Amino acid sequence: MAVDSRSLDTLAIHAGQEPDPSHAAVMQPIVLSSTFAQAEPGVPKRFEYSRSGNPTREALEACLAALEGGRHGFAFGSGSAATLTLLHTLRPGDHVISGDDVYGGTFRLFDKVLKPMGVETTFVDMREVTRVEQAITAKTRLVWMETPTNPLLKLFDIRKIAAIAKGKGLPLVVDNTFASPMLQRPLELGATVVMHSTTKYINGHSDVVGGALVTSDETLAERIRFLQNAIGAVPSPMDCYLVLRGLKTLPVRMRQHVKSASDLAARLAGAKGVRVVHYPGLPSHPDHALCQAQMAGAGGMISLELDGGIEPSRRFLSALRIFTLAESLGGVESLAEHPAIMTHASIPPEVRRRVGISDSLVRLSVGLEDVEDLWNDLERALASVR
Numbered sequence: 001m002a003v004d005s006r007s008l009d010t011l012a013i014h015a016g017q018e019p020d021p022s023h024a025a026v027m028q029p030i031v032l033s034s035t036f037a038q039a040e041p042g043v044p045k046r047f048e049y050s051r052s053g054n055p056t057r058e059a060l061e062a063c064l065a066a067l068e069g070g071r072h073g074f075a076f077g078s079g080s081a082a083t084l085t086l087l088h089t090l091r092p093g094d095h096v097i098s099g100d101d102v103y104g105g106t107f108r109l110f111d112k113v114l115k116p117m118g119v120e121t122t123f124v125d126m127r128e129v130t131r132v133e134q135a136i137t138a139k140t141r142l143v144w145m146e147t148p149t150n151p152l153l154k155l156f157d158i159r160k161i162a163a164i165a166k167g168k169g170l171p172l173v174v175d176n177t178f179a180s181p182m183l184q185r186p187l188e189l190g191a192t193v194v195m196h197s198t199t200k201y202i203n204g205h206s207d208v209v210g211g212a213l214v215t216s217d218e219t220l221a222e223r224i225r226f227l228q229n230a231i232g233a234v235p236s237p238m239d240c241y242l243v244l245r246g247l248k249t250l251p252v253r254m255r256q257h258v259k260s261a262s263d264l265a266a267r268l269a270g271a272k273g274v275r276v277v278h279y280p281g282l283p284s285h286p287d288h289a290l291c292q293a294q295m296a297g298a299g300g301m302i303s304l305e306l307d308g309g310i311e312p313s314r315r316f317l318s319a320l321r322i323f324t325l326a327e328s329l330g331g332v333e334s335l336a337e338h339p340a341i342m343t344h345a346s347i348p349p350e351v352r353r354r355v356g357i358s359d360s361l362v363r364l365s366v367g368l369e370d371v372e373d374l375w376n377d378l379e380r381a382l383a384s385v386r
């Protein structure tokens with residue numbers, strides 16, 4: 001698969017989606033068939049069995065690969081399934097270096113699934129890139145990061161860390177869920193693999209759980225293709241279709257997410273009762289300069305700390321009316337949540353504290369509702385806490 005040079009706005013609508021040859025259907029057909037007829041034993045026409053490959057999934061995989069500027073895309077039944085499938089490239093005795101701030105479920109995979117299988121992970125704050133170098137051992141086989149991180153919205157320098165990893169022959173995996181390829185293209189910056197929870201911005205409508213991996217590394221792609229089929233954590237054709245449909249509006253959605261989140265972050269930063277706002281688009285954010293260099297927009301996620309600990313945060317979240325109190329992010333609707341109690345509860349409290357996920361931290365996923373309505377909702381909920 002050649003890397004497609006058309007603009008992202010065009011790729012989001014067309015990549016991997018030629019009109020169907022049998023009926024010239026413009027929208028990708030949903031091919032539900034689990035199996036495909038063979039003319040002779042062992043000679044399939046194109047597809048064989050829908051775990052190993054399916055036309056609707058193939059269209060989605062091609063579209064995702066094109067958007068990330070990679071040669072090979074792989075779709076999975078969830079972001080966690082994509083992560084674990086990739087982690088199956090490791091063997092007992094191997095070592096992973098991960099950014100210290102990751103989705104709670106990703107931490108759980110490293111800590112509760114990989115560790116008992118003999119793979120140790122060292123978590124480091126990669127804002128200081130020398131820490132990555134220092135953590136590398138003779139057993140290190142993979143470097144993993146989220147940037148922006150979930151939930152603290154820290155940024156790591158993909159180009160610098162990719163160069164360090166490359167120097168040691170290590171693949172760098174970037175979980176690009178918070179940015180989406182509209183705002184950040186890790187492969188162009190030297191990453192080996194991009195991972196997504198397509199549940200989030202990629203699908204954008206909170207009606208699918210899915211995941212993806214994209215790479216241009218031929219050897220790794222072959223291994224992932226094997227593991228995708230062997231492990232079988234694949235998405236349904238119906239879900240692939242929904243994600244393809246969601247992708248068509250990714251560029252316009254992301255532009256609005258960034259615009260509204262930038263506006264709300266600035267207003268929250270000056271609001272009474274708010275101790276700190278974490279949004280990389282704010283000049284006060286410690287990684288603001290990196291955001292400007294590495295991203296085409298600061299994204300739609302904001303996290304903030306309220307004055308006074310866990311109780312005001314609880315009351316604030318319960319008082320919101322337009323922001324729905326729920327896990328997940330990246331949909332058209334605004335969501336709010338409490339990482340310590342919800343998405344990152346699987347991280348032990350002492351680790352959360354060390355990383356900086358306090359009990360007063362609240363995370364917002366800014367949706368596409370009218371921004372004044374969203375501000376009124378936030379302002380009213382803040383006032384109810386004071």
Ligand code: P1T
Pocket residue numbers: 078079080081103105106146150175177178196197198199209210211327328329343
């Ligand atoms: O939920 P799933 O599709 O399995 O994806 C896991 C995942 C991976 N990476 C990042 C950065 C994520 O945010 C997630 C899922 N996160 C949430 C459900 C959440 O509310 O943060």
